[in-house]
Each structure stands twice: as structure tokens, then as C-alpha cells.
Amino acid sequence: MSIDGSQINNNVDVWKNTVTVAGNTTYHFSFWLASVYTDPPQSFSLEVLIDGSVVQTFVISQPAAVWQQYSVSWFSAVPKTIQISLRQKTAGLFRDFGLDDISFKCLPCQAEFIPEILSQCGNVQFVNNSTGTAPFSWFWDFGDGFTSTLANPTHQYAQCGTYNVCLFMNGAGCMDTVCQTVTIFDNTPPTALCDPIGVELDSNCTALLSPGLIDAGSSDNCAIDSMYVSPAILTGCDIFPVTLTVVDWCGNTSTCTTSVQTIEVVPPVIVCPPNITLACDNDLTPSTTGFATATDNCTLNPIMSYTDNAFGFFPCDGWIERTWTAMDSCENESSCTQTIIVIDNLPPVLTQCNGDTTLTGTFNAQGVCEASIVLQSPVATDNCDQSVQLTNSFNTTADASGTYPQGTTTVTWTAVDDCMNSATCSFSVTVQCDSCCTDFDLFCENVLNAISTTINNDSCKASLSIGNLPGCDYLEYINWGDGQQNTGPFAAGDMAMHTYGGAGTYEICFLAIEKDSNGFICFEKYLCDTITLNCGTCIDPPPGLVAWWPMDDVQGDPRAVDTSGTHDALPNPNGMIGFTDGPDPVPGKVDGALHFAGVPGAYYLEVPDDPSLNFGNNSFSIDAWIKTDMGTQTEPIVDKLGSLNNGYSLSIQGSTPSTSRLTLLLGTGTSVQYLQGPAIIPGQWNLVAVTVGAATATFYVCNANGFNQVQVPITPYNASNTLPMLIGNNPSNPHWDITIDELELFNRQLT
Structure with missing residues (x-):
């Protein structure tokens, strides 16, 4: 096609076309062009645009009207439809030209290579036999993490193995990739060489071995990859076999074994048992004196031994120097010394010592009272001395038999051991001649x-x-x-x-x-x-006094006298004061007192029933000085209740001395009220009293702890019956023990 440059303006597309392209592909765009006017030569610019973007600008200036090819490469990243155009940048007169054979296509590339093994140790030459349209770019992946952009690279592999090698190529408008496996191998093992060595153990009794310590120049035809030893850690003192393993770059191995001697110079730490003092008859072996202990950085249980050196004189003042030695597995030793002092400070033991003896003597020719006796000597034993010396103070021999004078002779046996420890025992020999009716x-x-x-x-x-x-x-x-x-x-x-x-x-x-x-x-x-x-003047008794027993009666009296009336108390009831079945006279709080102790139903006083001793529902009071040595049982003072539900009883009751309390039992006609007051002090004199009114009973106790008063409510009562009143009687308790002095009874409530 021909283009008239004078008929168009600048920046006019003189050719364009729409095509569909693939992704990830390089395309080659080319056209042939010839200028119409070459004399003089005309110069103008043509742009190659894809989707409106300039890909390449060509400056056209031809000296002759000849066909010339122009081309440019373009890479399509994704599949799509594009518009390709040629744009006249500088139109004008005499800028006419012709276009022919416009082409847009991709050219094929063929990636190929041959690996050539240059040496047994992994050196490979890669020969590139790829074809395509230049210019080319190359990218090699050798499969071991290394790459190259050379056309024909040489690569050194570090380890044997099979590798996937890939070549990536880019040509003019094309690209290609090829991969193939390359196997690198080396069947020649390394040479392992060892040296015997000695090493010193550390503070933990271990030695850490490295291959370099015992390697004696191990080698390989290509390269050594690694070396290791087994065992790598040695513990304790000994000569150990140690193996060095050498691994080459292809995993081929070889070994050598040598001897490694371990040494250490740290002795055990030894602790002796403390010094000890023992009796001469004690066991002196370590089971008694104690064992030394030792710790060591290498040996769990060092070997323990000891030697003894004795000094002084046994068994009295000797001692033993016991030297303990600890040795570890490396034959390092340490020692300490324990002192064992042996003494005898125990006296002999005297058994079967004579008892006191009383003899009836006779008068000899000189009129002297005396008596002869044969005595058995006691037995003297000692923990260490087998021949204890035994003497007596009567005749300084080992036999105390002989003739003893009138009176009491105290004889002392003395046993002395080798260490001058002594023991004694004494007895007496009393000689009596009948002196009655003689002087x-x-x-x-x-x-x-x-x-x-x-x-x-x-x-x-x-x-x-x-x-x-x-x-x-x-x-x-x-x-x-x-x-x-x-x-x-x-x-x-x-x-x-x-x-x-x-x-x-x-x-x-x-x-x-x-x-x-x-x-x-x-x-x-x-x-x-x-x-x-010089007796004082008698005074009238206090109001309401029914009876007063001072308890000053003496041994042999047939009764305890009521000094205020006619209520004399009879001992048990037909005994005598101080004799069988009667209480005993003892010192009292005021002059004398009576002590009540014995078996149930005995050693008490009985006062015959009398209307003045029965108070019905009227007020009454009881007081006395008492002393009890027990305080853990019922200690009776007066009892006019018995087993009835009418009457009254005053006693000391408690399970322990600290809980012994003044106690009143008061009959109601159908039952018995149990009333308790303050505690008393056993073993001391206590002034005790109870006053009974219509609605309350008040207890009083005065002793070394001071004055205590307790008031308790009561219900209606009947303090009358036909029984005798008993003093100090407990019919069932064998453990009472009470002393009573100055016992008084009133028919009113004292305050």
C-alpha cells in the first residue's frame, strides 16, 4: 500500500489492525517500507502503537527507493484482544512511502543442554544446545540452591546426590524451559587416622572430646564433610576406647579407634564424725562413734577406711585417735581425725545390801550388853572392773560379821573400782538388852x-x-x-x-x-x-442456835459433846472417840477437831432424831470449819436425808480438787434439789456455811483465796424426817477423808 504524505496531517494512523494475543508470550511485529522520494532523501518518523501505547519509534531516511524491513518485539503478559497501529508523526510534501508484508507473530524457542562430568568430585560442564531467535537470555537452576546466567556454565557440586537442573531461555519473541536430572557420585571412602591422648577431667568429673583432639590427619580424595567421636563425653578416671568417624562429602565413612586416658587431681571432701566421750564399756566401733562421710566430684561413694592409735591408760583416762581416709576412683585421698575419749565415771553397783537388823543382846561377864551376828556381804559389780574392792566401816574388811555393842551401829559398805569410783550402802545393827523393870x-x-x-x-x-x-x-x-x-x-x-x-x-x-x-x-x-x-465468863448462845459440836473431844470419850444443848453425837453409834469405829481426835482450827476416814458405814457420829433438828419448810443454817485431803469424792459433813426425799444433807462434792464445791441436798417431798456453792481448797481449813430461806439458799466459803458467796433459788422444801442426823458419814464411798471442827446448827437463816 502507498501513503501520500502530503495529503495527511501529523499523528495520523496510516495502518491499524485488531488481533487476539496469548498470555506470557513474546510477539514479533515487522513490516517492509520503501520511500518514494529519495533525491533529496526525505526523513520522517513512524510509531508502532499497541492499544495506543508507543512500543517503538522508527526514523525513516532512505537514500534510494528500496524495500527495507523494520521490526519490534512485544511481550503479552495476559491473553486479550489488542489494536496494533502505525502512526505518521511527520507528514508533508515528498514524504510518500510504500508498506508491504506487515506481520505480527511469535517465533518458537527450543531449550536443550548436555551435562558433562569433568571430575569425580562433582565438577560439571553444562553445554547449551538451545535454538531460537536471538537475542537470547539464559537462567540456570542447578538444583542445589545455586544459579547462573551464563550460556554454558561450569558448576561445582558440594555433595553427592541426584539434582534436578533446569534451563530457562528467552529469545526474540519466544521462551522455553528444559529440566533433566544430574547424578553426582563418589564411591571412594575417606581415610581415618587417630592418635592416643590423655585428658584432664573438669570439676564435674567429665571430659568433653572433640574430633580435633584425636584426629591424626584424616583425608579424602575429594573433601571431608564432617568428623565425630564416640563417646564424646567421658566420666571418671579410666582408659577409654574412643572411635573417630570421618564422613566425606558423599556420605562415605571410615573409622579409627584409639585410647583416651582420663585423669583428675581433686581429692574427696571428707567430714569426720564429732569427737565423742564414751564410757569404758561402750562399743567403740563406728556404729557407736559415728562414720566419716565424703563427697567427691568424680566418685559417688568414695572408699572409706580408718586406723586407730590408742593413748593414755584404759579404762580410766585413755583416748583413741581415729584417722579416717577417703579415696576416690582416681586414687586421690583425703583424711581427717576423730578423737574418742574413754572414761569410767560410773560407780560400782551394790546389790543385796544388808537390811537393818535388831538383835536381843546378852550381858557379858563385864556386864556389857552385846550380840553376835553372821552377815552376808553384798554383791559388788562394775561396768569395767571385774575385781571391785569391797570394805565395811565396822571392821574394814569384806565381811561385816562380828559382835556388835548395845545400841545402834551404822555399818557402811564401800565398793571402789580401778578408777576410784565408789558406791556405798548402809544398814544398822541395833542391839537391845531388856531394860524394863531394871531401873x-x-x-x-x-x-x-x-x-x-x-x-x-x-x-x-x-x-x-x-x-x-x-x-x-x-x-x-x-x-x-x-x-x-x-x-x-x-x-x-x-x-x-x-x-x-x-x-x-x-x-x-x-x-x-x-x-x-x-x-x-x-x-x-x-x-x-x-x-x-483463868476462864472467861460464859455468854448466852446466839439466837436460834440448835446445836454446837466443838469437836474438842479426846480419845476414850463416849460421845462428841453438844455444848449448847442435849444433842450429843454417839460414835458409830456405840464406839468411842479415838477407838474402833469412832473418829480420831486431831488438832483443829480451834483447839481440837475430829477426823473422819475409813470404810463405808464406820467412823462417823450419830445424833438421835429430835424435833429441833427437823425444820420442815422453815429457815435454817449450818456452818463449820472443814479440811479435806482428797477433794475428789463426796466428803460428808452432816446428813439427815438418807435415801428419802425429805430432809437435808451438806457435803463437799467434786471430781477433781479444783472442782470440789460446797453442796446442799434439800428434799421436796417427791424429789431432791441438788444445789452447789463456791469451791473449797483441799488440804486447807475452809470456813463453810449454808443459810436456807423460803426462796433462796446462800452458800459461804472463806479460805486462803478469800471470801466467796453464791446465792441460788430453791423450790418449796421439807427439811424434816425421822432419821438420825449423821456427821462425817458416807455409806457407800470408801475414799472420803474429812476433818470437821466447830460444827453449828441454827433454826434461822443467818446473814
């Missing part, structure tokens, strides 16, 4: 020394106490000088008490008797002592 003057002297008289002006009383009298001496009777007499016998330790009717001078006389061993009287002595009483 009247001595008899009289003994009686006078034993008798003492005491007066109490406040209570208008006198007491006669008998001290230390021989067993064959006693008082037959006591005449108080006012017409009253107490009949004995009164022996050593007894006391008699008497209440006088008023002040005055009285002569107290008594008959002293001494009998021989057959019971016949050999000596008698009638002795007298004059006393003067």
Missing part, C-alpha cells in the same frame, strides 16, 4: 520427861500429851482434879483433853505403870501437876 529411877525420869500439860484459858480446857516413852511404860488413868477421870491406857504419842466448868486451880494426877516382858507390873509411880485456869 526405877530411870523409869520415873522417862515418865517425867515424856509428860507435858497445856492449858487454854479461852476454852477453859487442859490437855495432857505423852511424848517418847519406852514400850513397856504407859499411863493407867488421868485424874483432872475436878472429879473427872479418863481411863487409859495412854501410851507414847497419845493426847488427852478435858474441859473444865470454870476458872480455878486444879491438880492433874496420873498413874504411870511399867511392865516386864511377861506383862507383870514391876514399877508404879503416881505423879501430879498443878494448873491454874
Whole structure:
């Protein structure tokens, strides 16, 4: 086709066409052009546009009217329809030209290559036999992470194996890719060489081995990839076989084995058991004295041993230096010393020592009282000494048999061991010759020394106490000088008490008797002592006083006297004070008192029933001084209740001494009210009282802890029955133990 340049303007498309293109393809656009006017040559510009975008600009200037081909390459990224056009940029006169053979197409490329193995060690030459239209670009992927853009590259592989090699090519308007596998191999193993070495263990008793320590120049025809040792960690002192494994670049291996000796110089840490002092009969082995302990950085249980060196004298003051040694598996040693002191500080043991002995002696020719006896020596043993020395103080020998003088001789046995430790035991030998009925003057002297008289002006009383009298001496009777007499016998330790009717001078006389061993009287002595009483004036009893038992009665009295009326109390009920079935006279809070103790149903006082002792539903009060040594059981004071539901009972009750309380049982006719007041102190004197009114009962306790008062409500009651009133009686409890003094009973509520 011909183009008249003078008939068109600039920037006019002189040719265009619409085509469909593929994606990812390079296309080649070409045309032939010849200028019409060449003399002079005309110059103008033509643009190649695809979808309005300039792809190439050609400047046309031909010296002759000849056909000339022009071309350009263009890459289509995606499939689509495009418009291709030729645009006249510089139109004008004489700028005429012709176009022919316009072409738009893609040219094929063929990628091919041949791998040539240059050496056994992975060097490969890649020969490129690809075809297509130049210009070309190349991209090689060797399959091992390396690439190249050369046309015919040479590549060195680092490891044997099969690799996928790919060639990517671009030509003029075309591209292509080809891949093929390349196998690299080397069947020649490396050469492993070892050296024997010695290494020192670290503080943890281990040695870390590296291949370089034992490698003696191992080699390979191509290249060594790696080396390792087994075992890589050595523990403890020894000579160990160690294997070096050499691996070449293709995984071929070879090994060598050598000897590695480990050493270390750190000794064990040893701790001795503490120094110890033991008795001479103790076990001296480590099971008693203790074992040394040791720790080591290499040996879990070092070998322990010990040696002993003895010093001094055994068993008294010797000692042992015990040296402990610990050795680890590398034969490093450490030592420490323990001192074991051996002593004997235990005295001998005396058994079967003689008991006290009383002998009846005889008078020898010189008139001296004496007695002979054969005695068994005690047995002396010692923990360390097998031959203990035994002596006695009587004759300084090992046999205390012999003739002993009148009186009491104390004999002491002494056992001494080798270390001068000693033990003693003592006994007495008493020799008595019958002295009764032998000396009247001595008899009289003994009686006078034993008798003492005491007066109490406040209570208008006198007491006669008998001290230390021989067993064959006693008082037959006591005449108080006012017409009253107490009949004995009164022996050593007894006391008699008497209440006088008023002040005055009285002569107290008594008959002293001494009998021989057959019971016949050999000596008698009638002795007298004059006393003067300044008794106070008697006063009227307080209002409402029903009965007052001072408890000052003495041994042999047939009753406990009610000093305010006619309610004398009978011992049990037909006994006597201080004798079988009667309470015992003892010192009281005020003068004397009576002590109640024994078996159930005995050792009590009985007061016959009387209307004045029955209060019905009226007020009444009871007070007394009491002392109980038990405090853990029912301690009776007065009881006019028995097993009935009428009457009253006052006692001390509690399960422990700290809970012992003053307790009142009060009958109602159908039941019994159980009322409790403050606690008492066992073992001390307590002033106790209870006052009963129409609606309340008030308890009082006064003792070393102070004064305590407790008031409790009560229901209607009946404090009357026909039973006798019992003092200090508990019919079922075998454990009571109570002392009562100054017991009073009132028919009104005291305040």
C-alpha cells in the first residue's frame, strides 16, 4: 500500500489492525517500507502503537527507493484482544512511502543442554544446545540452591546426590524451559587416622572430646564433610576406647579407634564424725562413734577406711585417735581425725545390801550388853572392773560379821573400782538388852520427861500429851482434879483433853505403870501437876442456835459433846472417840477437831432424831470449819436425808480438787434439789456455811483465796424426817477423808 504524505496531517494512523494475543508470550511485529522520494532523501518518523501505547519509534531516511524491513518485539503478559497501529508523526510534501508484508507473530524457542562430568568430585560442564531467535537470555537452576546466567556454565557440586537442573531461555519473541536430572557420585571412602591422648577431667568429673583432639590427619580424595567421636563425653578416671568417624562429602565413612586416658587431681571432701566421750564399756566401733562421710566430684561413694592409735591408760583416762581416709576412683585421698575419749565415771553397783537388823543382846561377864551376828556381804559389780574392792566401816574388811555393842551401829559398805569410783550402802545393827523393870529411877525420869500439860484459858480446857516413852511404860488413868477421870491406857504419842466448868486451880494426877516382858507390873509411880485456869465468863448462845459440836473431844470419850444443848453425837453409834469405829481426835482450827476416814458405814457420829433438828419448810443454817485431803469424792459433813426425799444433807462434792464445791441436798417431798456453792481448797481449813430461806439458799466459803458467796433459788422444801442426823458419814464411798471442827446448827437463816 502507498501513503501520500502530503495529503495527511501529523499523528495520523496510516495502518491499524485488531488481533487476539496469548498470555506470557513474546510477539514479533515487522513490516517492509520503501520511500518514494529519495533525491533529496526525505526523513520522517513512524510509531508502532499497541492499544495506543508507543512500543517503538522508527526514523525513516532512505537514500534510494528500496524495500527495507523494520521490526519490534512485544511481550503479552495476559491473553486479550489488542489494536496494533502505525502512526505518521511527520507528514508533508515528498514524504510518500510504500508498506508491504506487515506481520505480527511469535517465533518458537527450543531449550536443550548436555551435562558433562569433568571430575569425580562433582565438577560439571553444562553445554547449551538451545535454538531460537536471538537475542537470547539464559537462567540456570542447578538444583542445589545455586544459579547462573551464563550460556554454558561450569558448576561445582558440594555433595553427592541426584539434582534436578533446569534451563530457562528467552529469545526474540519466544521462551522455553528444559529440566533433566544430574547424578553426582563418589564411591571412594575417606581415610581415618587417630592418635592416643590423655585428658584432664573438669570439676564435674567429665571430659568433653572433640574430633580435633584425636584426629591424626584424616583425608579424602575429594573433601571431608564432617568428623565425630564416640563417646564424646567421658566420666571418671579410666582408659577409654574412643572411635573417630570421618564422613566425606558423599556420605562415605571410615573409622579409627584409639585410647583416651582420663585423669583428675581433686581429692574427696571428707567430714569426720564429732569427737565423742564414751564410757569404758561402750562399743567403740563406728556404729557407736559415728562414720566419716565424703563427697567427691568424680566418685559417688568414695572408699572409706580408718586406723586407730590408742593413748593414755584404759579404762580410766585413755583416748583413741581415729584417722579416717577417703579415696576416690582416681586414687586421690583425703583424711581427717576423730578423737574418742574413754572414761569410767560410773560407780560400782551394790546389790543385796544388808537390811537393818535388831538383835536381843546378852550381858557379858563385864556386864556389857552385846550380840553376835553372821552377815552376808553384798554383791559388788562394775561396768569395767571385774575385781571391785569391797570394805565395811565396822571392821574394814569384806565381811561385816562380828559382835556388835548395845545400841545402834551404822555399818557402811564401800565398793571402789580401778578408777576410784565408789558406791556405798548402809544398814544398822541395833542391839537391845531388856531394860524394863531394871531401873526405877530411870523409869520415873522417862515418865517425867515424856509428860507435858497445856492449858487454854479461852476454852477453859487442859490437855495432857505423852511424848517418847519406852514400850513397856504407859499411863493407867488421868485424874483432872475436878472429879473427872479418863481411863487409859495412854501410851507414847497419845493426847488427852478435858474441859473444865470454870476458872480455878486444879491438880492433874496420873498413874504411870511399867511392865516386864511377861506383862507383870514391876514399877508404879503416881505423879501430879498443878494448873491454874483463868476462864472467861460464859455468854448466852446466839439466837436460834440448835446445836454446837466443838469437836474438842479426846480419845476414850463416849460421845462428841453438844455444848449448847442435849444433842450429843454417839460414835458409830456405840464406839468411842479415838477407838474402833469412832473418829480420831486431831488438832483443829480451834483447839481440837475430829477426823473422819475409813470404810463405808464406820467412823462417823450419830445424833438421835429430835424435833429441833427437823425444820420442815422453815429457815435454817449450818456452818463449820472443814479440811479435806482428797477433794475428789463426796466428803460428808452432816446428813439427815438418807435415801428419802425429805430432809437435808451438806457435803463437799467434786471430781477433781479444783472442782470440789460446797453442796446442799434439800428434799421436796417427791424429789431432791441438788444445789452447789463456791469451791473449797483441799488440804486447807475452809470456813463453810449454808443459810436456807423460803426462796433462796446462800452458800459461804472463806479460805486462803478469800471470801466467796453464791446465792441460788430453791423450790418449796421439807427439811424434816425421822432419821438420825449423821456427821462425817458416807455409806457407800470408801475414799472420803474429812476433818470437821466447830460444827453449828441454827433454826434461822443467818446473814
